Amino acid sequence: MKPHPVCVLLLGLLVSVPLLAGADKAEFPDRRPLSSWQSFDPKDYGEDWLTLDRNGDGSTDYAVMVNDRGHKVREVMDFNHDGFMDNFYFYSNNVLQRQEIDTNGDQRIDVWIYLRRGVYITMWERDRTHDGVIDERVVYGGAQD
Ligand SMILES: [Ca+2]
Numbered sequence: 048m049k050p051h052p053v054c055v056l057l058l059g060l061l062v063s064v065p066l067l068a069g070a071d072k073a074e075f076p077d078r079r080p081l082s083s084w085q086s087f088d089p090k091d092y093g094e095d096w097l098t099l100d101r102n103g104d105g106s107t108d109y110a111v112m113v114n115d116r117g118h119k120v121r122e123v124m125d126f127n128h129d130g131f132m133d134n135f136y137f138y139s140n141n142v143l144q145r146q147e148i149d150t151n152g153d154q155r156i157d158v159w160i161y162l163r164r165g166v167y168i169t170m171w172e173r174d175r176t177h178d179g180v181i182d183e184r185v186v187y188g189g190a191q192d
């Protein structure tokens with residue numbers, strides 16, 4: 048009996064993912080420190096920031112910092128409204144350069160997404176085990192412009 052094509056595909060994924068993660072492991076940095084301004088505590092976003100309580104629960108869940116030209120510099124969200132910031136956006140000249148996400152709400156970043164021209168993903172990294180160490184990285188090729 049021939050295996051179902053979907054089973055073959057799944058098996059391929061199971062085999063290929065650990066190989067991919069293992070191959071580059073030595074190149075990965077041990078830890079990725081937060082930027083100096085980055086905080087999971089909404090109370091840390093002071094007068095340099097415009098803050099909002101979008102769902103009206105009394106806790107800040109959105110903060111944005113703009114420069115003197117009105118361009119976004121940094122933007123932070125408590126996306127799941129658990130009282131801690133979890134999505135961090137890094138801008139340059141109003142264009143999104145990088146997004147960092149705490150996907151499981153343990154107040155540690157576990158996904159890093161790098162963009163070109165604000166929309167094209169050039170690379171992403173992930174801490175799949177939530178231990179603070181990056182263990183997966185995918186780099187996309189393609190024409191540079
Ligand atoms: Ca949150």
Ligand SMILES: [Ca+2]
Pocket residue numbers: 148149150151152153154155156157177
């Ligand atoms: Ca996390």
